[in-house]
Amino acid sequence: xxxxxxxxxxxxxxxxxxxxxxxxxxxxxxxxxxxxxxxxxxxxxxxxxxxxxxxxxxxxxxxxxxxxxxxxxxxxxxxxxxxxxxxxxxxxxxxxxxxxxxxxxxxxxxxxxxxxxxxxxxxxxxxxxxxxxxxxxxxxxxxxxxxxxxxxxxxxxxxxxxxxxxxxxxxxxxxxxxxxxxxxxxxxxxxxxxxxxxxxxxxxxxxxxxxxxxxxxxxxxxxxxxxxxxxxxxxxxxxxxxxxxxxxxxxxxxxxxxxxxxxxxxxxxxxxxxxxxxxxxxxxxxxxxxxxxxxxxxxxxxxxxxxxxxxxxxxxxxxxxxxxx
Numbered sequence: 001x002x003x004x005x006x007x008x009x010x011x012x013x014x015x016x017x018x019x020x021x022x023x024x025x026x027x028x029x030x031x032x033x034x035x036x037x038x039x040x041x042x043x044x045x046x047x048x049x050x051x052x053x054x055x056x057x058x059x060x061x062x063x064x065x066x067x068x069x070x071x072x073x074x075x076x077x078x079x080x081x082x083x084x085x086x087x088x089x090x091x092x093x094x095x096x097x098x099x100x101x102x103x104x105x106x107x108x109x110x111x112x113x114x115x116x117x118x119x120x121x122x123x124x125x126x127x128x129x130x131x132x133x134x135x136x137x138x139x140x141x142x143x144x145x146x147x148x149x150x151x152x153x154x155x156x157x158x159x160x161x162x163x164x165x166x167x168x169x170x171x172x173x174x175x176x177x178x179x180x181x182x183x184x185x186x187x188x189x190x191x192x193x194x195x196x197x198x199x200x201x202x203x204x205x206x207x208x209x210x211x212x213x214x215x216x217x218x219x220x221x222x223x224x225x226x227x228x229x230x231x232x233x234x235x236x237x238x239x240x241x242x243x244x245x246x247x248x249x250x251x252x253x254x255x256x257x258x259x260x261x262x263x264x265x266x267x268x269x270x271x272x273x274x275x276x277x278x279x280x281x282x283x284x285x286x287x288x289x290x291x292x293x294x295x296x297x298x299x300x301x302x303x304x305x306x307x308x309x310x311x312x313x314x315x316x317x318x319x320x321x322x323x324x325x
Contacts, residue, residue, distance in 0.1 A: 007059045008066055009274045011073045013285050015239045016130070016172065016204060017106060018074035023063070025093065026053045026082035032112045033083070034146040035134075036214040037176055039280055040081060046148035048113065050088040060096045067101055075128070076101070079108030081277075086113070091122035098125075106130060112151045114159030120166055128170045131160060133198070136190025140182050160198045173200040174239075177207050177228065179218035192232050203236040205229050210280045211313040211320055219315075269300045273323060276310055280320035 011019040030053060034043035063076070076097055078084040084107060087093070094105055104127035111131025113119040123129050133156070135141035141153040164171055175191060177183055182191070195203055205228060208219040220228075222238065229236040272286060286297045301321055304310040312321050 005062045005066070005274075007054065008062045009277075011071075012281075014075075014077070016174075017077060017128075019072075020075050020077040020106070021066070021071060021073035021103070022077050022079055023059060023093075024054065024081050025056070025059065025078060025084050025087040025090065028081040030082035030086060031110070032086070032148050032151055033110050034213075035110075035176075036144055036146065036212065037178065037208055037217050038213040039210045040213075042213045043146075046146075047086065048148050048150055050086055050113075050118070052089050053082075053087050056087075056089045056093040056096060059093060060100065063097065064100055073103055075106045076103050077106045077108055078126075079106075083110055083112070085109050085119050085123065090119075091125055094122070094125040104128065110145070111160055111163075112147060112156050114163045115155045116159070120159070120163050123163065124167050124169070126169060128172060129163070129167060130172045130174060130204075132174050132176065133157075133160070133191065133194060134176045134178075135182055136187055136194050140187060144176070144178065144181060157194055157197065164199055170202070171198075171200040172202040172204060173198060174204045174206055175232075177205060177220050177225065179207075179220055179224075183220065183224070183228070188228060188231055195232060195235075200235065203232060204239045205232075205236055206239045209315065209318075211315065211322060269303065272297070272300050273304065273309065276304075276321055276323040280313065280322040282318050282320055286321070 007024050009022045009024070011021045014020040029040055029043045030047060031043045032046055032048055034046055063071075078090070078093070084090060090107075097105055105125075106128040107123055107126045108130050109123070109132075111133070114123065114131065134144045135153060138153045141147065141156070160173075173195065175195075182188075205225050207225060208217040225238045229238055283294060283297055283301075286292070286301075287294055301310070305312070308324065310321050310323050312319050314320075
């Protein structure tokens with residue numbers, strides 16, 4: 001599979017989507033928020049302006065090429081380096097993807113623009129929409145998500161509730177918990193009430209398992225997240241680390257050799273760097289996403305580190321690698 005792609009990356013291992021073929025449709029850190037936990041770093045300037053940040057024609061051309069070369073993924077995910085709903089041609093892109101493949105389309109969004117009718121009209125075309133909700137009041141929203149000036153928690157919740165009524169697909173809400181900020185009993189009660197208003201199909205609970213924009217973000221233990229999941233209700237589950245058993249069963253049978261062919265590009269080193277430009281990855285993430293051994297992954301990592309191209313951060317004993325901007 002060709003490795004000179006500008007907009008497609010992966011498939012990469014996703015804790016919620018199995019193997020996800022990602023598509024970037026906005027430049028790095030073009031976003032409505034500047035979340036303190038973002039794994040991509042700090043948003044220099046937030047925006048709510050929708051425009052054609054990236055044209056969809058070359059994106060669809062890359063996808064067409066990848067499919068012709070044997071791409072298989074559990075989902076095609078519109079996410080990547082920024083907030084995808086900022087691209088004004090999002091709906092057209094989803095239409096184009098669905099003409100090329102039956103692989104379901106997921107949108108990984110912060111949900112802040114769903115109060116807008118045009119954004120909702122684009123997003124209803126997807127199969128899965130995965131918005132975020134990290135706060136139950138404005139003060140906490142400002143502290144965690146640091147939104148653009150015209151975005152408020154009220155607009156966010158209103159947009160999510162309206163979208164739920166219009167959307168026939170799967171709505172999976174993610175709540176990111178930070179110890180000492182949104183984990184007290186009062187705040188969990190507020191989040192629970194908001195979840196009941198939105199009525200998503202699933203609620204995924206997450207915490208800081210990767211390097212974050214603001215250092216020293218306090219992560220929750222698995223036990224604490226499980227306790228909160230129990231408090232929030234039966235739709236809630238803790239997001240576990242990705243493993244092959246999480247993969248969705250597709251119509252055709254896929255052998256191990258086929259998966260290896262689909263995941264590994266002609267230049268594994270360039271594919272690895274492409275992954276690390278979008279998200280920090282552990283050694284296991286890299287091996288799972290590219291279908292390579294740990295020895296091979298370590299060789300590429302070592303080459304990039306010696307060249308000053310990537311750096312590493314350790315969180316709770318797990319080393320994550322990330323491309324240097």
